[in-house]
Amino acid sequence: MTVERVLPTGDAHDLLDLVRDLIGKEVAPRAAADESAGRFPREVFTTLGRAGLLGLPYPEEHGGAAQPYEVYLQVIEELAAGWLAVGLGLSVHTLSCFPVAAYGTAEQRAALLPEMLGGEWLGAYCLSEPQSGSDAAALATRAVPGDGGSAGYTVDGVKAWITHGGAADFYTLMARTSADGARGISCFHVPAGTEGLSFGAPERKMGMRSSPTAQVRFDGVRLAPEALLGSEGEGFRIAMAALDGGRLGIAACAVGVAQAAFETATAYAAERRQFGSRIIDFQGVGFMLADMATQIAAARALYLDAARLRDAGRPYGTRAAMAKLFATDMCMKVTxxxxxxxxxxxxxxxxxxxxxxxxxxxxxxxxxxxxxxRLVIGRALARDAENAGR
Ligand SMILES: Cc1cc2nc3c(=O)[nH]c(=O)nc-3n(C[C@H](O)[C@H](O)[C@H](O)COP(=O)(O)OP(=O)(O)OC[C@H]3O[C@@H](n4cnc5c(N)ncnc54)[C@H](O)[C@@H]3O)c2cc1C
Structure with missing residues (x-):
């Protein structure tokens, strides 16, 4: 049994048909073996790019597909159901392109977006550090302006847990340009191959072993002034805006993974017999499957609801946090x-x-x-209560 999807237009149906076909032929069949071997399927991302799937929510002018976020997220869900390393990889790539697409100058967008969105380049997003995870504004990697009397920046520091670390073609970096807390952080575009950039060994993870996760080290990395995205000091705001969208990508991944687990469980329960009956006919099993189907449908409705707010240009950060929270807890329970x-x-x-x-x-x-x-949602509730004079 599949949970029915609600799609906005005929075009989106066609797009999802194309995606399902591609997943069935090129993604899902190799997931188990590549996960077991810890192999990163770089060429799958090139295939996705050539099929126009690496720039779905970005404008057509620079190679995007101008799709509503609602449609982009359903593509992520399908990919994650086939192979999480690919669905999450696409979500991280989309997040990594966001600062150029939303805050870049016309020159930066024209220079960078065609290859970012066309499948030639794969991105990584560098925010976390060994000592600053949840407290991201405490990051210590420094980008010193005008070091040595030259224009531009010199970057020193270590980023931790970076998806596609060592495998990406560009790194979207948050680094400190002043000591002024969150207001002292700036955002930069760093091409792979830049001198002084190096990588730790891939982390040995519990799961998603095909997706490389590694430290990214900056040792006297020189960046030109044009590497700065947005203004100096605007980086934390950019990073959080990117994460609002990224969290919806994670919610969609969670729904995809849960859907795949649910479909396997349902098919198995309809086949497996014990005590002379199909196990699906035992209420204890049937109720578990009923709860799974209900929770998956609710999580999908929540991420689509948040996406529609975003597509309508309305604030959606709190709803995105709710969708990420609900969908990922649901996914853990369902799997x-x-x-x-x-x-x-x-x-x-x-x-x-x-x-x-x-x-x-x-x-x-x-x-x-x-x-x-929960912190994000709780703070929004407290703000609303204050604004209402309570
Ligand atoms: C596979 C993988 C891929 C990743 N990819 C990326 C990436 O591409 N780019 C990137 O920048 N980062 C990435 N990360 C890092 C990830 O975002 C962090 O691991 C996450 O933000 C948590 O930070 P931390 O691990 O330092 O945990 P900590 O912040 O040290 O948290 C430890 C525990 O304390 C809890 N905690 C912390 N503060 C509070 C609080 N105020 N109230 C209640 N509880 C709290 C946390 O919820 C957690 O349970 C990745 C991580 C993994 C595992």
């Missing part, structure tokens, strides 16, 4: 229950549900842990 439905067969690699359960965990951590999402 854990899917393992339960398969019994012993759920715990071995012959079926995908053990992998999906390991993948689900990371979604509760990245782009703001779920405790941080």
């Amino acid at each position: 854990t229950d899917a393992v339960q439905v398969l019994g012993g067969y759920g715990y071995v690699e012959d079926f995908p549900v053990e992998r999906l359960m390991r993948e689900a965990k990371v979604l509760q951590i990245v782009e703001g842990t779920n405790q941080v999402q």
